[in-house]
Structures are given as C-alpha cells and as structure tokens.
Amino acid sequence: MRKSCEGAIVTPNELERYLEDRRVLVDEALEQHLPGVSEPPKEIHEAVRYSVFAGGKRLRPILVLAAAEAAGGQIEQALAAAAAVEMIHTYSLIHDDLPAMDDDDFRRGRPTCHKVYGEAMAILAGDALLTQAFILLSAEIAPVDKNPEARLRVIQEIAMAAGSKGMVGGQVVDMLHEDREIDLSTLQYLHAHKTGALIRGCLRMGGILASAGPEQLDALTGYGERIGLAFQIVDDILDLEGSLEALGKSAGSDLRKKKATFPALLGIEESRRWAHRLVAEAKQGLVIFGDRGIVLGAIADFVVMRRR
C-alpha cells in the first residue's frame, strides 16, 4: 500500500488489503497476550477467547496502529496497546449483550457469550478481559517504548475512555433511555461516550506511544471524535437497512427495542449527509501529518462507505 511520499490516493482494494494485514497482526497480538485455553481455570479462558476471536473487524486496534504511524512511530510500539483496546471493546460487548442489559442472543453472527457459557461466566469473562487489558499495558513487554511515563499516560487514557465518564457512562445513559423519547443532543452525548470515547482513546494512545506533540495529539483527538460519531451514525443506518446475514445480528434490533437512532430522529438521508460531513472534517484535520495521514484518511472514508 502506498502511504509515503508519493501522495497516492488509497484505492478501496488497497485499503481492504491494508485492513486485512493489520487485522492479522492484531489477532496475533491477541493470541500472544491472552491466556491459553489450557491455562486454569480453562473455562474462563475458553469463554474469553470465544468472544475475542469471533471475527471482529479490529477497527479500534487498527486505529491505534494507524495513529502511531501517522505520528511517525512504529506499529511495534503500539501492538500491545492495540490488543488491550480490543480486549476492552470485547468486554463491553459481552456485558452489553447480557440479559439484564441489551439481551442480545447473537453477535457477529454467533450466539453471544452468555448463550454459550451462561450468564455468570459471561460476566466473569468480561471482567477478566477488562483486567487483562491492564495486565498487558503494565507488563514489561508492553509497549516496546521504553518510556514508563508514556506507558502510564496510555493506561490513563484508556481507563478514562472506558470508565464511568466514558464508555460505561454512555452505556448507562443508553440504558436509562431505553423505551423512552430521546433528543438529538442526548443521543450525541450517549454515542460520544458509549462508542466515541474508546475510539477517541485509540487515536490518542497511538499518538502518545509515538511521542506525538500537542498539536498532533489534538489533530488525532478531533479525527477520533468525528469518525467515532460517523461510525455510530452509519451503524444506525446499517442496522435499519441490514439483515441477519449482512450484520450478524437481528436486523432492525434497535428499532424493535424502540431505541433512539440517528435515522429515527433525522431521517436516513440527513443522517448520511451528517456522517459524510464528519468524515470530511476528520480528514481535513489530518493535513498536519502530510502523506503520513493518508491511511487515516482512507479509514475515515471506509467508515462511511462500509456495508457492515
């Protein structure tokens, strides 16, 4: 994939290959940093691995790697942090799917963790994954960067993104508004926290690991906030349009649960326009990275163009 001084525009095929290559790297890191199924108690490690290796796109960890590269770093410096982010993302999916929460039976086309291993094990698998992320981030092996201050900043960044004023807070607001009317600003708040905070955190982590300066970090932050929201808007549209085959979860499940969505509040066309505007702004912010920002630009396009 051309991403250096040639100024080349990335074709959809090139991006697809890039995402696939990076997905493989992320999966290798996850394989390396998760306890094996033979390690006791094996039941929990089996449940954890079932959910982690369920065929996700690995968009969040790939963003960590891409941010590190945009800021002039090496992906080796960011692979462990990338794996840690995917662990946290997967824990949030496992807990969100629980009967007491969204009560979803399918995820990525497979039965959810609690459907296979029971509710208690699913709660514990989520707990284990969240904790494993911090085991990984604090271990001597991760990240390759030798600066302990940067490692502490990365831990701080991801913990803040995942906590009660980030992802968990967004899930709380989501839950409190189930079956209730919701206005656009609350919906934005909800997604800025439930999905946006972690995506924003991915970009910032990658930047910190690559020793990004304040301006670069600001640019990555703004990019992350915008594509995070665009990602959610497109998710809402896809959910509305999708089918079980295409999405791997019950189509229109948000509507069935009377969940507020962007297309429900704005209509599909206006939602789509908004997502495209956010992506355009996200890409504008990448200029300070020069050609090194091309990959992040292509990923932003992918967010609005994707069909699942």
Added chain:
Amino acid sequence: MRKSCEGAIVTPNELERYLEDRRVLVDEALEQHLPGVSEPPKEIHEAVRYSVFAGGKRLRPILVLAAAEAAGGQIEQALAAAAAVEMIHTYSLIHDDLPAMDDDDFRRGRPTCHKVYGEAMAILAGDALLTQAFILLSAEIAPVDKNPEARLRVIQEIAMAAGSKGMVGGQVVDMLHEDREIDLSTLQYLHAHKTGALIRGCLRMGGILASAGPEQLDALTGYGERIGLAFQIVDDILDLEGSLEALGKSAGSDLRKKKATFPALLGIEESRRWAHRLVAEAKQGLVIFGDRGIVLGAIADFVVMRRR
C-alpha cells in the same frame, strides 16, 4: 499506638483504634478519588458510592498501608493504591452478588447494589469501579512516589491479582463447584485465588510503593498468603455460627447453598486450629521487619480473633 522501638505488644484496644484511624483515612481517599454523585451520569456514581460506602472494614487497603510502613515507607505513598484496591474489592462484591452469580440480597446489612439499582446498573457499577481503580493508579496524583516504574509494577501487581488467574479465576472455580462435592485442595485453590490473590497483592503493592527489597517482598507475600487463607477459614466459621445481626448477611448462607467450606470439610475445631497455625506462621515471617512488623502481627491476630 506504640509501634516503634519500644517493642510493645499491641493491645486489642490499641489495634481497634488503629484500624478505625486507618479506615477513616481510606474513606477520605475513596471520597477524594471517586466521581461525585453530581457528576454525570449521576446514576452510576450514586450506585458506585452506595456500594463503596456501605460500611466495610477496609481491611485490604489497611493492609496496603501497613505493608508500606513495615517496609519503611510512608502511608501517603500508598493511600491512592489502597483506595484502588478497595474499589476492586467492592466491584468484585457487586458482581458476585448478582442473581446470575451468588444471588445475594444483602451485603454488609444493606440490600445489595442490584436490589437497589437494578441488575444492569449493578453490572455497570462494578465495571466502573474496576476501571476507576486503574484511572487512579495511572493518574499523576497517585502514588506520591515519583518513580513511574514502581507505579507500573503496582498496576501489574493488582491487575494480576484481580484477573483470570487471580480473583476472577477463583470466582470461576467457586461457581463451577456450586452444588458439587469439593475436596480440600480445590477449596484451597479456590480461596487462594478468590480472596487470597487480592490480599497477597495488597501486601506486595504496599511493599513495592515503599521500595521494599526482594527479601522484604517475599516476607510480605508469605504473610499475605497465610492471612488470606486464615481470613477465609474464619469467614467460613463465622458464616456457620453467625446470625443476620452479627454478619449483615443471611446466616449460614454458604451451607444453605451447599457451598463447600473449611468447617464442612474439616470440622470447626480443626478449621480453627488451622487458622491459628497460619497466623502464627504469618507472624514468624515478619521478624525481618523488626519492630516495624508489629502492626502487621497485630492485624494477623485480629484476623483470627474477629467476631465479624
């Protein structure tokens, strides 16, 4: 409280005053490091604080502080880590009490988190608390110790203690053996992980924050392992003998659920002897701290003498 060069033996009254003083310090640190109930989304911070400030003994955080002092450090260096440990302990109680897990309605004499705030909020309150511990441990304010390597080691220590090969793993084994026969070695494994790992971690964290050398750290580790097991044995005995008034949870609830306990396997008298033997060994290991080990010795006695 005499704990310096006088070689004084600590009386039960002195220890009680010491534990109460330290409990107040830990509560102040928790008050300072948990988001306020007015911070959005306030519902989660209310649920979190309901469970954290439910009147616990704060034994684990006090052990962090006492270990730091035994190794020659200051408690100010360890207060944030102590608060973080209590957050992790409280998260584990909230999740363990859930209907899908132990299904307990009362904890410390009050309705459990899910009985007051619902299951979904209780799951999220646990998630938030676990995450908050790492926000705190990685923040610039904590610990006072300026050495970032020591801070990373503390995060590593607590994450390992709480994870799938520590506390979560113990809970998994507990759950898998519900309503099933269990032998003594499995019961020991279960408790060494479910409660022992975190208590051991408390001692080691305190030691690391006080820059303890390898021998001191080994001594603290051995002490932690022994009083952790003794604590659980005494817990089992108290549960068997207790009443709702004395314990704040339904008396004999372990037996009612047919949970394996030390008195069930060994008898009450043999269990008590074993607990006393463990405490004696734990105290012997403290000799390398000289008079600075007196407080830990008194706490070990407290573990077997306590009535609740």
